[in-house]
Amino acid sequence: MARMSVLLAAPALVGAALAPAxxxxxxxxxxxxxxxxxxxxxxxxxxxxxxxxxxQLQKLAASGVKPRSARWTLRLAWRGKELLGVLVADEVIGKFELISYAVGVGADGVLKGVEILAYRESHGSEIRLPAWRKQFVGKTAAAPIKLGDDIANISGATLSCGHVTEGVKRIVQVIELARRSAVLA
Incomplete structure (x- = not known):
């Protein structure tokens, strides 16, 4: 009987060991x-x-950004009748799991900040640290916003850093297109 229990439990243990955590x-x-x-x-x-x-998708691609989607949800931030800026939430893949984040861009096109909403990987959560996210503040669509160029990598979080950086660049470019298209008026 004990041998039968071990045989039945073995596939579950192997499956659990192989599944990404x-x-x-x-x-x-x-x-x-x-x-x-x-x-x-x-x-x-x-x-x-x-x-x-x-x-617009062609312009996005020409700026060096992979146009992942044509449809975007923009959250316009208002104070009275004054547009303060735009918030966009997005997700990118880390190594195995999705990273949820939000980007705020002022009405002037200047990046106000990046917030990590959810992190699901076993390593690399350091991207949530203020010092890493602060590198994006003040960037515009004209900035490279490129890992290893104007955005520093975090050892052990290379994929997370790279994918979030690419996502932030995509959002900044999308918001710039929206600004030029009078979508935000």
Whole structure:
């Protein structure tokens, strides 16, 4: 009987050992909480859906950004009738799991900050540290926003750093297209 229990348990143990561990998942912030951190002076957020057309997708690709999606959800931050900026939430793959993050860009096109909403990998959560995220503040669509160029890597978190950096660049470029298209008016 004891031998039978071991034989039945063995496949479950092997399967558990081979599966990527997502037991490290931590939800840090909601999109709403990130919006309040990045646009503390905002009195309301207005959600808008925006579909990029073929020409805009080509411009995005020409700027060195892989256009992952044509449809975007923009959260406009307002103080009264003044547009403060735009918040965009997105997800990128880390090594095995998704990293949820939000990017705030001012109405002037200047990046206000990046917040990590959820991190699900077993390593690399250092991307949530303020010192790493602070590197993005002040960047615009004209900045390289490239790992190893103007954004430093974190040893042991190379994929997470690289993918979040690419995602932030994509969002900054998308918001710049929205600014030029009068979508934010």
């Amino acid at each position: 997502s037991a490290f998942a931590v939800n840090y912030l909601t999109v709403e909480q990130a919006g309040k951190l990045l646009f503390a002076e905002a009195d309301r957020f207005e959600q808008r859906y925006w579909q990029l057309d073929a020409e």
